[in-house]
Amino acid sequence: MNDISPLPLCEQRNQLRKQMRAKRQALTLDEQRFAAQNIIPKSLELIEHYAAQHLAFYLPFNGEISPLPLIEKLRSIGKKIYLPVLHPFSSHQLLFLRFDDKSDLSSNRFGILEPKLDVRKVLPISELEMIFVPLVACDTQGNRLGMGGGFYDRTLSQAKHLISVGLAHQCQQLECLPLESWDEPLDYIVIGNSI
Numbered sequence: 001m002n003d004i005s006p007l008p009l010c011e012q013r014n015q016l017r018k019q020m021r022a023k024r025q026a027l028t029l030d031e032q033r034f035a036a037q038n039i040i041p042k043s044l045e046l047i048e049h050y051a052a053q054h055l056a057f058y059l060p061f062n063g064e065i066s067p068l069p070l071i072e073k074l075r076s077i078g079k080k081i082y083l084p085v086l087h088p089f090s091s092h093q094l095l096f097l098r099f100d101d102k103s104d105l106s107s108n109r110f111g112i113l114e115p116k117l118d119v120r121k122v123l124p125i126s127e128l129e130m131i132f133v134p135l136v137a138c139d140t141q142g143n144r145l146g147m148g149g150g151f152y153d154r155t156l157s158q159a160k161h162l163i164s165v166g167l168a169h170q171c172q173q174l175e176c177l178p179l180e181s182w183d184e185p186l187d188y189i190v191i192g193n194s195i
């Protein structure tokens with residue numbers, strides 16, 4: 001007998017993750033460069049709209065859209081930039097550390113660069129104003145599928161004051177994502193259009 005039962009939700013999400021990770025990794029260097037520039041005007045508009053000074057970003061890996069040209073621009077106009085660091089004791093929690101010219105970086109257990117842990121550089125999350133998040137896929141309602149660790153869902157559920165902005169390649173946006181009860185929708189998604 002054929003099994004026609006639908007895949008469990010977590011399996012559907014894992015399959016989608018795999019497909020969507022492959023799509024962003026297939027982008028060419030030129031497409032990546034174009035997209036990283038393309039997100040700048042809309043992101044600046046949002047930041048100025050909220051007059052935000054303390055902004056969290058991420059360092060790109062695995063084909064994620066790069067916020068680095070945007071970060072450079074923001075630093076040149078005096079904004080304070082923070083990056084996520086895996087919490088050393090509290091599993092699946094993130095700390096946010098100041099990122100400036102003097103930041104020492106090292107790879108975390110996923111191979112993502114992050115500032116070396118230094119308690120003097122940690123910003124309490126209550127003082128962050130906006131958070132720009134990476135994603136594997138998003139939908140037109142602002143829902144997000146990430147790498148599967150639940151790091152950003154936990155952060156967003158603990159900091160309701162944060163204005164959250166997803167950064168995505170065009171090929172990462174779908175009509176509708178399969179959602180779980182703990183998923184935290186984003187306030188905005190900025191799409192980096194392709195060439």
Ligand SMILES: Nc1nc2c(c(=O)[nH]1)N(C=O)[C@@H](CNc1ccc(C(=O)N[C@@H](CCC(=O)O)C(=O)O)cc1)CN2
Nearest residue numbers: 058059060061084110112134146147148149150151152
């Ligand atoms: N650039 C960036 N930084 C980020 C995130 C992110 O998605 N992008 N995160 C967002 O949460 C956190 C890290 N979360 C991650 C969760 C899973 C994997 C990952 O590669 N998982 C592998 C299994 C690897 C293993 O278990 O060792 C996989 O799924 O293939 C990477 C990052 C914090 N920093």
Ligand SMILES: Nc1ncnc2c1ncn2[C@@H]1O[C@H](COP(=O)(O)OP(=O)(O)OP(=O)(O)O)[C@@H](O)[C@H]1O
Nearest residue numbers: 145146147148149150151152153154157180182183
């Ligand atoms: N607010 C929360 N509190 C506790 N556990 C949570 C919370 N949010 C998510 N989780 C747990 O995290 C795990 C992964 O969640 P999910 O697959 O949605 O991660 P993701 O959003 O893709 O990952 P990430 O945010 O790290 O990119 C799930 O097992 C879920 O139960």
